[in-house]
Each structure stands twice: as structure tokens, then as C-alpha cells.
Amino acid sequence: MRVNLRYFASLREATGRESEPLDLPASADVAAARELLLARYPGVAKLLPRCATALNRAYVTGDAALHDGDELVFIPPLGGG
Amino acid sequence: MPTSDALPLVRITRDPLDDAAIQTLTRAVEDPSVGGIVTFAGVVRDNARGKRVRYLEYDVYPEMAEQEMARIAAEVERRWQTNRVAIVHRIGRMEIGECSVVVIVACAHRAEAFEACRYAIDTLKSTVPIWKKEVAEDGEEWVEG
Numbered sequence: 001m002r003v004n005l006r007y008f009a010s011l012r013e014a015t016g017r018e019s020e021p022l023d024l025p026a027s028a029d030v031a032a033a034r035e036l037l038l039a040r041y042p043g044v045a046k047l048l049p050r051c052a053t054a055l056n057r058a059y060v061t062g063d064a065a066l067h068d069g070d071e072l073v074f075i076p077p078l079g080g081g
Numbered sequence: 082m083p084t085s086d087a088l089p090l091v092r093i094t095r096d097p098l099d100d101a102a103i104q105t106l107t108r109a110v111e112d113p114s115v116g117g118i119v120t121f122a123g124v125v126r127d128n129a130r131g132k133r134v135r136y137l138e139y140d141v142y143p144e145m146a147e148q149e150m151a152r153i154a155a156e157v158e159r160r161w162q163t164n165r166v167a168i169v170h171r172i173g174r175m176e177i178g179e180c181s182v183v184v185i186v187a188c189a190h191r192a193e194a195f196e197a198c199r200y201a202i203d204t205l206k207s208t209v210p211i212w213k214k215e216v217a218e219d220g221e222e223w224v225e226g
Binding site for chain 2: 006009013054057059075076078080081
């Protein structure tokens with residue numbers, strides 16, 4: 001399956017991208033996507049563990065299942081207000 | 082800023098949240114049934130953790146941020162029995178003294194207006210996907226909180 005990753009703020013700068021597809025095995029969860037991302041961008045090793053996860057625009061935990069076409073966003077520590 | 086009287090009013094904007102914009106938002110939540118209006122305005126400060134800040138740059142996950150802000154407004158509506166709420170966050174570059182966020186809540190009485198406004202800004206800071214980069218005299222970084 002393929003999910004669409006979008007990057008914001010510090011993650012956008014660390015990856016140098018706004019978005020990109022990520023291919024995963026059929027039964028993959030959010031934690032698996034994190035590992036793949038880390039393998040692709042070793043530079044996010046410190047940042048990624050501090051990020052929350054939004055799946056299709058809702059906060060989820062690491063065991064949330066992924067599905068083809070999902071929008072997955074790792075949310076760096078917030079700074080709004 | 083485009084004006085709409087639909088309440089609750091939830092918006093992300095690149096336009097300045099200046100006095101005129103805040104006044105427009107206040108007008109939008111006013112009502113004869115209202116006895117107290119509490120406005121929180123977040124303003125860009127010239128210092129942080131001992132650094133001299135030059136300006137801030139805000140980034141947003143727009144679709145989710147609007148959704149989370151609407152969720153906060155709905156919770157205010159449910160808990161404090163008022164839909165007379167405006168939550169507007171500006172994004173992009175902001176200079177010292179400029180307003181980055183405005184939360185206005187109007188209720189029958191002051192106690193619930195204060196409480197609801199406090200709830201709304203505190204929850205916004207902890208759930209709405211918006212980020213700020215601090216550009217200081219000695220470098221820049223994305224900061225938390």
C-alpha cells in the first residue's frame with residue numbers, strides 16, 4: 001500500500017520536502033512508517049521521537065493501522081498561540 | 082480579512098490581526114444577550130529564553146488546524162452554552178508587537194466568558210497543528226509552546 005506523507009515546520013526543513021508517497025507492506029502501522037522514515041532521513045532521529053502522529057487529520061497512536069491512500073503527518077512539538 | 086457573521090467563527094489567515102480586524106471579530110460575537118466579552122490576543126514578544134527575537138514565522142497544517150479549532154469552538158459551545166466564539170490564528174511572518182492569535186468569547190456573564198476563553202487558548206496551544214520559528218539575532222529555531 002501507499003500512504004501520502006506531508007511535512008511541516010521542522011520536519012519539512014529536515015526532509016527538504018513538502019510531501020512524498022511512502023510504500024509499506026499491507027498490514028503496516030504508524031510505528032512501521034516511523035521506522036521507514038527514519039531509515040530514509042537519519043537526520044530526523046532526534047526530532048521524530050518528539051513528534052505526535054496525525055492520520056487523516058486525527059491524532060493517533062503508534063499502533064494505528066494504515067490503509068492505502070491515507071494521509072500521514074508526523075506533528076513536531078506545537079508552537080501555536 | 083473576509084468577513085462572515087457565521088458563528089462560531091474559526092479561521093486561519095495571513096492577513097494582519099490589527100485593531101480593525103479585532104474590532105470586526107468583536108462585532109461578530111456581540112449580541113443583546115451578552116453581558117461579558119473576553120478577548121485574548123497573543124502578541125509577538127521581543128525576547129525569549131534570554132534571546133533577542135527579530136521576528137516569528139508561523140507554519141500550519143491548514144486542513145487539520147481548522148478542524149481542531151472548530152473542535153475547540155464546539156467544546157466551548159457545549160460546556161459554556163455559547164456559540165459566540167471567534168478563534169483566528171495568523172500564519173506567516175510576524176514582527177514584534179503584531180498579533181498572532183485572537184480568541185474572543187461572549188457569554189451572558191463574565192465568569193464563563195473568562196473560563197471559556199482560557200480553555201480555548203490553552204487547548205489551541207496544545208492541539209492545533211501550528212508551529213513557530215523564532216528568528217533571533219544569533220540564529221533561528223522552531224520552538225515549542
